[in-house]
Amino acid sequence: xxxxxxxxxxxxxxxxxxxxxSEDELSADVARIASSGRRIKVVGRGHSFxxxxxxxxVQLSTARMSSPLSYDDATGRATVQGGTTIAAMxxxxxTLGRALPNLGDIDEQRIAGAVATSTHGTGATKKGIxxxxxxxxxxxxxxxxxxxxxDDPLLPFVRVNLGALGxxxxxxxxxxxxxxxxxxxxxxxxxxxxxxIDELVDGTEFFEYYWVPHTRWALTKQNQSTDEPAxxxxxxxxxxxxxxxxxxxxxxxCRVSRAWPRATPRLATILPSTGxxxxxxxxxxxxxxxxxxxxxxxxxxxxxxxxxxxxxAVMDVVERGRHLVSFPVEFRFGAADDxxxxxxxxxxxxxxxxxxxxxxxxxxxxxDVFAAMRELGGRPHWGKIHDLGRDDLRPRxxxxxxxxDVRRRLDPGGTFSNxxxxxxxxxxx
Ligand SMILES: Cc1cc2nc3c(=O)[nH]c(=O)nc-3n(C[C@H](O)[C@H](O)[C@H](O)COP(=O)(O)OP(=O)(O)OC[C@H]3O[C@@H](n4cnc5c(N)ncnc54)[C@H](O)[C@@H]3O)c2cc1C
Numbered sequence: 186x187x188x189x190x191x192x193x194x195x196x197x198x199x200x201x202x203x204x205x206x207s208e209d210e211l212s213a214d215v216a217r218i219a220s221s222g223r224r225i226k227v228v229g230r231g232h233s234f235x236x237x238x239x240x241x242x243v244q245l246s247t248a249r250m251s252s253p254l255s256y257d258d259a260t261g262r263a264t265v266q267g268g269t270t271i272a273a274m275x276x277x278x279x280t281l282g283r284a285l286p287n288l289g290d291i292d293e294q295r296i297a298g299a300v301a302t303s304t305h306g307t308g309a310t311k312k313g314i315x316x317x318x319x320x321x322x323x324x325x326x327x328x329x330x331x332x333x334x335x336d337d338p339l340l341p342f343v344r345v346n347l348g349a350l351g352x353x354x355x356x357x358x359x360x361x362x363x364x365x366x367x368x369x370x371x372x373x374x375x376x377x378x379x380x381x382i383d384e385l386v387d388g389t390e391f392f393e394y395y396w397v398p399h400t401r402w403a404l405t406k407q408n409q410s411t412d413e414p415a416x417x418x419x420x421x422x423x424x425x426x427x428x429x430x431x432x433x434x435x436x437x438x439c440r441v442s443r444a445w446p447r448a449t450p451r452l453a454t455i456l457p458s459t460g461x462x463x464x465x466x467x468x469x470x471x472x473x474x475x476x477x478x479x480x481x482x483x484x485x486x487x488x489x490x491x492x493x494x495x496x497x498a499v500m501d502v503v504e505r506g507r508h509l510v511s512f513p514v515e516f517r518f519g520a521a522d523d524x525x526x527x528x529x530x531x532x533x534x535x536x537x538x539x540x541x542x543x544x545x546x547x548x549x550x551x552x553d554v555f556a557a558m559r560e561l562g563g564r565p566h567w568g569k570i571h572d573l574g575r576d577d578l579r580p581r582x583x584x585x586x587x588x589x590d591v592r593r594r595l596d597p598g599g600t601f602s603n604x605x606x607x608x609x610x611x612x613x614x
Pocket of ligand 1: 192
């Protein structure tokens with residue numbers, strides 16, 4: 186059966202597809218396959234743009250291990266199977282009056298997949314999803330299961346594990362009481378964003394903005410906790426921001442731009458005229474939204490103090506390279522954490538994400554962005570397109586060698602590796 190990712194830029198024809206229904210079945214499957222010397226790739230929802238999830242030999246799906254397991258009222262900790270989607274987690278947690286403290290742009294990923302690649306949202310004081318993980322059950326190549334607890338020195342490595350350490354059967358995460366957010370979406374001149382960047386980022390709980398290529402405009406999103414009742418707004422009120430930027434009408438803009446690339450700069454001027462909108466809703470409904478327009482993406486994590494340089498660098502790339510780009514460039518922020526392979530390890534972070542509509546050649550644009558981001562000390566998102574290999578990545582992660590040692594210990598035969606992991610971490614042997 187043919188496997189392909191969401192971005193349609195990765196595909197494979199695995200020779201065997203397994204879909205265990207229980208932890209017992211999972212561990213028996215893993216032991217049987219590993220003992221025959223074959224490689225296993227656990228696949229989440231296939232939402233990575235990099236080749237990290239490509240199943241070259243045996244594909245192991247966790248789609249049938251996708252249920253919440255338990256919730257501890259005393260600690261606010263929730264345990265779910267690794268295949269549980271973030272959307273299902275959000276729905277279940279809402280019934281308990283709980284929520285995840287921060288989320289990425291979408292909720293379609295499986296939790297173990299999102300955690301494995303250091304998936305993050307935005308907010309100067311907010312950490313990525315993996316930082317909330319306080320326990321995990323990990324299946325080794327011989328089928329044995331390790332219960333990794335909070336005080337286990339292994340846990341930091343399992344938090345962002347790249348899918349390289351074993352199969353995550355279940356995860357325990359620290360949740361917070363459910364909260365509502367007031368979302369304010371407004372266009373702003375780029376010069377104002379540059380001049381006020383620290384004030385905007387530090388003065389808003391969840392701040393992000395998109396620069397609209399070929400214009401001097403940015404679209405800003407400021408989300409702030411509130412006790413006010415939900416006021417999600419009418420469909421019409423949300424149309425301009427949610428639909429134009431994220432979905433159907435925006436897809437039409439992209440298709441026109443793909444057919445007539447030279448029209449791109451003129452089409453771009455439509456985007457900032459969307460006006461400002463405010464709405465109030467539960468955190469997961471504000472932070473995530475569907476993405477119906479398919480694209481390819483590269484994202485880089487930079488030291489937070491390079492935030493303004495990052496915007497100038499991307500503007501320069503688009504202008505000098507004469508790239509015709511219909512997708513806004515996304516800028517987000519995050520707090521430093523102590524997860525060894527996290528994009529935000531040891532430093533407050535500014536994230537820069539570039540996108541290209543599916544079917545438009547992204548390679549020249551992305552290559553120019555890669556060069557600029559490397560120069561600014563960027564770490565590429567593990568789940569998005571990049572060109573760095575082990576030797577480039579090693580100096581960017583102070584605990585890289587420790588992670589490689591843990592991988593060698595837990596997976597000495599390279600059962601869970603594929604070409605991407607061999608490239609970014611080096612072969613196991
Ligand atoms: C439209 C879109 C929007 C996105 N938005 C964001 C965003 O806002 N922020 C952000 O940081 N990223 C974002 N991403 C990237 C996405 O969050 C990551 O690529 C994530 O890893 C995808 O999860 P998945 O379940 O599809 O995992 P996959 O891509 O299928 O797998 C990723 C890795 O996880 C491993 N894995 C999966 N399940 C297990 C398991 N049970 N045990 C061990 N390893 C496992 C796989 O082997 C692989 O190595 C976005 C992607 C798309 C397509």
